[in-house]
Amino acid sequence: MSKSKLIFLIADGMGDLPIEALHGRTPMEAAATPVMDRLAREGMVGLCRTVPQGMAPGSDVANMSLLGFDPAAHHTGRGPIEAAALGLALAGDDVVFRLNTVTVSEFSDDGIMRDYSAGHIATAVSTQLVESLERECLPEGYALFPGVQYRHLLVARGAADKAEATLAVRPPHDITDQGIAQDMAQFRRAPALWDFVRRAATVLAGSANTSKANAVWPWGQGRALTLPDFAATFGLRGAVVSAVDLVKGLGRAAGMAVLDVPGATGLLDTNYAGKVAAALDFLKEGDFVFVHVEAPDECGHGGDAAAKTEAVARFDAQVVAPMVAALGDDAAFLIACDHPTPIAIRTHTADPVPFLFWKQGVTPSGAAAFSEREAAKTGLVVAPGHALLPRAAAWAGKGGN
Numbered sequence: 001m002s003k004s005k006l007i008f009l010i011a012d013g014m015g016d017l018p019i020e021a022l023h024g025r026t027p028m029e030a031a032a033t034p035v036m037d038r039l040a041r042e043g044m045v046g047l048c049r050t051v052p053q054g055m056a057p058g059s060d061v062a063n064m065s066l067l068g069f070d071p072a073a074h075h076t077g078r079g080p081i082e083a084a085a086l087g088l089a090l091a092g093d094d095v096v097f098r099l100n101t102v103t104v105s106e107f108s109d110d111g112i113m114r115d116y117s118a119g120h121i122a123t124a125v126s127t128q129l130v131e132s133l134e135r136e137c138l139p140e141g142y143a144l145f146p147g148v149q150y151r152h153l154l155v156a157r158g159a160a161d162k163a164e165a166t167l168a169v170r171p172p173h174d175i176t177d178q179g180i181a182q183d184m185a186q187f188r189r190a191p192a193l194w195d196f197v198r199r200a201a202t203v204l205a206g207s208a209n210t211s212k213a214n215a216v217w218p219w220g221q222g223r224a225l226t227l228p229d230f231a232a233t234f235g236l237r238g239a240v241v242s243a244v245d246l247v248k249g250l251g252r253a254a255g256m257a258v259l260d261v262p263g264a265t266g267l268l269d270t271n272y273a274g275k276v277a278a279a280l281d282f283l284k285e286g287d288f289v290f291v292h293v294e295a296p297d298e299c300g301h302g303g304d305a306a307a308k309t310e311a312v313a314r315f316d317a318q319v320v321a322p323m324v325a326a327l328g329d330d331a332a333f334l335i336a337c338d339h340p341t342p343i344a345i346r347t348h349t350a351d352p353v354p355f356l357f358w359k360q361g362v363t364p365s366g367a368a369a370f371s372e373r374e375a376a377k378t379g380l381v382v383a384p385g386h387a388l389l390p391r392a393a394a395w396a397g398k399g400g401n
């Protein structure tokens, strides 16, 4: 009798609110999701509180909860998680920021945040920009590391006791079309950082740059991340599959396998088949995979209800369906989003997220489909959110297989 495998499929930002353009439905309700709906009818459906009281509803916090670790105990910032993804060697007193290449109306107190992604800038283009900033305006004691698309890292060496460690710059994806004066005031509190971001805007205004990136935006800083070992904690040999560095970083910090998939972009056109193939290949030996799809979140930030509905439908058809078809009765499935990214507000909320758990023979909780409303109706609530993974592992191991 082999141990049942546990498959955790995450659609980032999938949860939403009823939308007029979708005739009062959410994208989860409007999208054709026949496989998730079947699993919901046959399985356990409920809500999970992934964001602890008082913490910001970032994907970093919420995915840490989904991986079974309490963010209140382990979260030091978003930058440190992504640094773990790149395997950056950090000293105990280093401070690492996530750094976006962004589009602002102007980089001043009168400026407005136009696009947290600089038009989803291509990695090859943004890497060149980051390298030019490194050459032309990086202060002493700072280091820059280019990442995927608009997502980079900035390390302030030995800054744990300096102003850098205490800045409260807002995540750029939270302030689309809002003024940036309060963030500029934060940057000014750390003189070396302020000098860098100002000079970076000047360099990016130069004629050599034809991209939409006209500023850099360091945020989400903290000291190095450490997590308990996943296998030792949960008794599962696990892997993560994702296009985004923060999920890779959580996996790496927890000693999990991090599966690289060519063409995984985080957008609607991401390489779903490649993610599924990598996950299935790992499961020949492993017990657990965490397959993360970013596209619904990006569509939520874009305020595009039709695209988000399509992203949810593709998640069902191109991730859930082939995983279920390949593993079916031999596996237990957990499906959730990390946090809602409602179209109406174009940013994350801390509301509890819908989840479903399915394995052959589990007692259904009475949901008619997989949606926010159906999940709320069953009355099953998992809080704190980091209790979901160990509970699902226990459900998966009980009886059968």
Ligand SMILES: [Zn+2]
Residues within 6 Å of the ligand: 013, 059, 173, 297, 298, 301, 341, 348
């Ligand atoms: Zn997001």
